[in-house]
Amino acid sequence: MTSAPDNQSVAAVAWREAALAALRERGHRTGGARTAVIERLAAGGGCVEAEELARDLRQAGDQVATASVYRALTLLGEIGLLHRIALPSAPARFELVLPDGAHHHHLVCANCGSTDAFSDEALEQAIQKISARTAFEVRSHDITLHGRCAACRAAAQ
Amino acid sequence: MTSAPDNQSVAAVAWREAALAALRERGHRTGGARTAVIERLAAGGGCVEAEELARDLRQAGDQVATASVYRALTLLGEIGLLHRIALPSAPARFELVLPDGAHHHHLVCANCGSTDAFSDEALEQAIQKISARTAFEVRSHDITLHGRCAACRAAAQ
DNA sequence: GTTCCTGCAAAGGTTTTGCACCATA
């Protein structure tokens, strides 16, 4: 279990480059809402809701429709640059899929609803072994742990 | 990795008992839509969508509103007898949380959308270790592997 | 100039809520 290091922003910059390159390669145009979404995702480090991202862009002066944000997020997801996380009774969140393969999973507190991130090597290895041993070709995975966060445990003593 | 054994129905019966007992204990009444939902879940082995379950009940002659099904499913989820699984662009599915703790996770094919189940001891152990080592108290977990199923791999050669 | 992208508005589908009525205890 490791916490995100300082080179996160480096990875985000690399992600931004990769995303723009992928769009160019596919013949997509630049300069519109889609590019704004990419910039914002890279700047914010991912892990946002669509509506939240749209609001941020509008507050920054860009006139972006929520629909365009969804379109951009869907496209990036299809290319494999973004990961969509669906939690019960919450809008979907979108996270960067970083070029170095680094990723994390989520701890969701059933009491206060807060979410936290973690990563764990043993977990990753277990999944790799499953992938190697079955007919299913594993490309990505979501893991969410539900329970009680440290704060709520402390509050309940 | 093991497949579900024949004692699944035994576990479902135990689940039904546990669910009815939990409701009784909490002072809930029996005999209405809620009980019908429990019976149907136990009979069907879980893993259904709310609307699907409501339809089944209505076809069986019970006049149950979809809203009541949602209410029942939500309550059972709060008690910890049901697990809600949210996949992107699909209605949520509800699965039994069996008394013996047996559970499985999901393989979702990005190509054809089919879902399959698996369970893996190494994965469970990795999660237990995380639980033991952090301030977060893990009570349950979701794992979803995304990729390509055997059929789609074969079709693409 | 052509094509793609976008904003806006409306629709779509799932889930929740309000309310009056009914059934259980």
Next chain:
DNA sequence: TATGGTGCAAAACCTTTGCAGGAAC
């Protein structure tokens, strides 16, 4: 009889789609 549960209908919510105008190539 009092309370909680239910059905029905409407609302709320997130997300997608249609379409006409505008921007990028």
